[in-house]
Amino acid sequence: MRPGKRKRLEKLGWSVGDTAEFLGLDEVESKLLDIRISLARLLRATRSRRRLTQFELAEKIGSSQSRVAKLEAGDSSVSVDLLVRSVIAAGASASDLAKAVAGKRK
Amino acid sequence: MRPGKRKRLEKLGWSVGDTAEFLGLDEVESKLLDIRISLARLLRATRSRRRLTQFELAEKIGSSQSRVAKLEAGDSSVSVDLLVRSVIAAGASASDLAKAVAGKRK
DNA sequence: TGCGAATATGTCAGTTCTGACAGATGTTGT
DNA sequence: ACAACATCTGTCAGAACTGACATATTCGCA
Secondary structure, X not given: OOHHHHHHHHHOOOOOOHHHHHOOOOHHHHHHHHXXXXXXXXXHHHHHHXXXXXXXXXXXXXXXXXXXXXXXXXXOOOOHHHHHHHHXXXXXXXXXXHHHHHOOOO | OOHHHHHHHHHOOOOOOHHHHHOOOOHHHHHHHHHHHHXXXXXXXXXXXXXXXXXHHHHHOOOOHHHHHHXXXXXXXXXXXXXXXXXXXXXXXXXXXXXXXXXXXO
């Protein structure tokens, strides 16, 4: 893993343990993290395409601007539930969602 | 919505309000619920195919058998995070996951 | 440059989700 | 019928996540 990427992830609250990760001991968490990152990207892309502000999207999902910012930033304090909810509310299609989960770049 | 399905969902802790749902006021929650159900089905199918017991899968994800049962039952007390984590741990492929999220039957 | 709008970051009390446990209810083989 | 195993259902204290708020930073644009 690139040191840059690693640092970025740790800033967001993810502990990227070299041992476990490198040895593939925690493949599941790694895959889940990829999904989280994809969803965060999809969220930003979708909201942006729909020309919604974070504040407007927050209203749609009954949340706050700051939480949307965290969602898009891939902060660790945010659940996949809310991530998916937001992506849907932003107006992403089912296939966009599927692609994100499958790990395919748009 | 079929009355049977409705009753089943309510048993699991989901409030399926006719008004909101019928008027499509809460399309987002409805879509999220579909995803949850798909993931629950995928989890059971995958675990079963791999011949894992609920107990064994629980160990893999550091959880308990009872929670796995709830995951597969589509209980409302369970998060999408854990659902996805479990599906991955059970050994589902990325494309299986994508299909579930896209709402397509296997 | 300065100003307003959008976004980012930090904190926190209240809510939700969690693993663990107990016990009930299948299921399978003898 | 019985035992052994698997699954289901309910409960609860502790952990994780939440919206709200304050505040900082970045981004146009005149």
